Amino acid sequence: MSIEVIKPGLASSIQDKGRQGYYHLGIPPSGGMDQRSLVAANLLLGNPEGSAVIECALMGPELRFTDTHKVAACGAEMLPRVDGEPQPLNEVFEVPAGAALSFDFVKAGARLYLAIEGGIDVPERLGSRSTYALGSLGGLQGRTLQPGDTLGVLPAHGLATTGRRLPENLVPAFYKRYELRVIPGLYAHRLEPDSAERFYHEDWTVASEADRIGYRMKGGTKLDFIKREPPFGAGDDPSNIVDACYPIGSIQVPSGSEPIILHRDAVSGGGYAMIGTVISADMDTVGQIQPHQKVRFVQVTLEQAMDARARYQHVLEQLRNMP
């Protein structure tokens, strides 16, 4: 029951729903950046929705299956191939024993989630199989996949049906530019008023450094923070604060020049003012934005954010009840 990694892709890692409850100790949640696609791939196969899968960023891996497995690939558009033969996305298909599974260039989106019937078998660490590469924790030896790795698979439950497909209305759409909804705060008052306004009215380009830790943005006008005497414990730069906790999704702007959206492998705290937080319902979207694509930040209220969250939960509910 194993899968051999021939080529690992760029930054493929084992992820599940993440490791909750340790962020206050400096250990971030990790887990699939696009939870909706991760859950969809698992549910298609009849797996528990949080089973460990392979998250493939920007380029798919090439894998050799020693045994026959049913699999499902959801998320970014990278056409799967079994020994060269095209296979559908968002649909259960079988990879026969001895066959190689590979993927075409990514056409849209950034991360594909490859689920295997039963789920990837790596040890749970602090209640999760997710990889936190920066902290060498979880996944396969705490790192991204490498050539020659062997992945174990948990026993198949026999519930997966070849050809079972995601209903069309639950297939996510990917674009070249995105709007991300943001609740201003906790340190938005530290911005000069015109900077606080302008931040929401300019295009920002995702930098090539964007990864699981954070999405760095370039191309907008430098933001000015209000000058002040640094309080005890804060750095000299006006963008510095006395160290504080960083929420996942929070946007910090070191020196005011390049905003960074923290994602699931983020550090848990530090001394940069956060000018807002991307709402939880849009964090999956962040994980599907390719470097060099454009983003516009849209200010919303807490009520709008809660409404968006309820709608996001409804989509997950639809996935759980799909035929």
Next chain:
Amino acid sequence: MTTQQIQAPFPGVFYRQASPDDPVYVKEGQQVNPGDVIGLIEVMKQFVELKAEAAGTLKSFTAENESVLEAGDVIATLEVSE
């Protein structure tokens, strides 16, 4: 003679040289062998070497140094040796 288009396997920034002071990996018209480095693509804090998959003459570069590529963009054309 068959020609082969070398495509970007993933999105990123393309570089023809290891650093701004270094010579380019391959000049147009130069002979390459499988495994020879043609350039670098930078993404997610990684620099990944783009290698030739066949022997031949590197006829021309379509992608400029430091240009932003999407996955599948043509980087160069290789005239494959028979």
